Amino acid sequence: MITEKEISKQIGRVVKSPIRVGSVTDLKIDVSSFLHFFRPFFSELQDDAYVVRGKQIAFLKEVFPEDSVSIEKLHKAYFEGTETLDALDYWLQQLTEAQKREFEQLSTITRQRNISSFLIEIWDDQYFVERIIQQGFEQDVDDFRVWKRVFKQASRLAVENEMFFELLKRMARLVKQIHPEVRKIQITSHFMRTISHEKIKGENAPEGVHEDGAQYIMSALVVNRQNITGAESQIYEKTMAETNELIFKKVLQPGEFIFQADTGEEFTFGNDLWHYVTPIEPEDISKPGIRDIIGFDIDILE
The missing domain is CATH 2.60.120.620 (q2cbj1_9rhob like domain)
Known part of the structure; x- marks a missing residue:
């Protein structure tokens, strides 16, 4: 040993x-x-969905740096599961098709x-x-x-x-x-x-x-x-x-x-x-x- x-x-x-x-x-x-x-x-x-949720938050903060404070305010509640993906819909709707594919990929378990x-x-x-x-x-x-x-x-x-x-x-x-x-x-x-x-x-x-x-x-x-x-x-x-x-x-x-x-x-x-x-x-x-x-x-x- x-x-x-x-x-x-x-x-x-x-x-x-x-x-x-x-x-x-x-x-x-x-x-x-x-x-x-x-x-x-x-x-x-x-x-283990917690890993996925963390990646999703990090991705959205990178895509929308001007909104990173607002996104981070949702981080804990979304991570712990008291908020659903719907809480992030404002930013998800603004993603380009390429960004949506990337978001979907990093959402894989x-x-x-x-x-x-x-x-x-x-x-x-x-x-x-x-x-x-x-x-x-x-x-x-x-x-x-x-x-x-x-x-x-x-x-x-x-x-x-x-x-x-x-x-x-x-x-x-x-x-x-x-x-x-x-x-x-x-x-x-x-x-x-x-x-x-x-x-x-x-x-x-x-x-x-x-x-x-x-x-x-x-x-x-x-x-x-x-x-x-x-x-x-x-x-x-x-x-x-x-x-x-x-x-x-x-x-x-x-x-x-x-x-x-x-x-x-x-x-x-x-x-x-x-x-x-x-x-x-x-x-x-x-x-x-x-x-x-x-x-x-x-x-x-x-």
């Missing part, structure tokens, strides 16, 4: 904030069994997902998992992800089983290796599919280089790569000059993951880590390209 120590040697300076790059085999989980079990559950995900949350309690090196239901999802960040999003809950078959619970326990152990005193952890999982078509890239991280607002993340545990190029996972450090310096990159294959400190770690360890994943495109443009991952947000409660 690659850690911050190996990355420090590669870049020639010390990175203290925790990073783990490996495979589920490093977590003592059989990779073939893992992939075979979880791949079918990605066919039951819900379309390129991401699907579901969500589930768990409490992991640790007593005498025993790990106990309990699922909890959260109706909304918000991230402690400085962009649109701070707004409330509601996603479909993962099915019981997908996440309330021995293999998924074992994965959660292994992630909790990664945290406990860093913080031996930890007793309670909350983990939120995201099953997520990114889809790309001939002229439409699949954006894995439409917000750009970012943090997720959790103490730790498993930014991606890849389950499937089908007919795609791209999706290079990148770890950045925000430096004193407020620039993002790339310190690690890797195209994760099925069964591989990146676990890293995410938010606030600069005060504990000294390095401010951020991350990004490049878009995907189909190798064979006659068919869609697909990338399936499970992402995890991890917070220490006690």
Whole structure:
């Protein structure tokens, strides 16, 4: 497993904030069994319309810069779904035919997902998992992800089983290796599919280089790569000059993951880590390209 120590040697300076790059085999989980079990559950995900709404707003602000303030006033309500597309009709009616085609193209769904949350309690090196239901999802960040999003809950078959619970326990152990005193952890999982078509890239991280607002993340545990190029996972450090310096990159294959400190770690360890994943495109443009991952947000409660 690659850690911050190996990355420090590669870049020639010390990175203290925790990073783990490996495979589920490093977590003592059989990779073939893992992939075979979880791949079918990605066919039951819900379309993520939030990404589309954000692209639509950005497009209209670009086309009508003189109205960008008025359009932005509708952004949050439209993003959260309390306003419909009708709220944007004033500008939609003014689009040229070419602009309408472009708007229609960027309105294509390129991401699907579901969500589930768990409490992991640790007593005498025993790990106990309990699922909890959260109706909304918000991230402690400085962009649109701070707004409330509601996603479909993962099915019981997908996440309330021995293999998924074992994965959660292994992630909790990664945290406990860093913080031996930890007793309670909350983990939120995201099953997520990114889809790309001939002229439409699949954006894995439409917000750009970012943090997720959790103490730790498993930014991606890849389950499937089908007919795609791209999706290079990148770890950045925000430096004193407020620039993002790339310190690690890797195209994760099925069964591989990146676990890293995410938010606030600069005060504990000294390095401010951020991350990004490049878009995907189909190798064979006659068919869609697909990338399936499970992402995890991890917070220490006690």
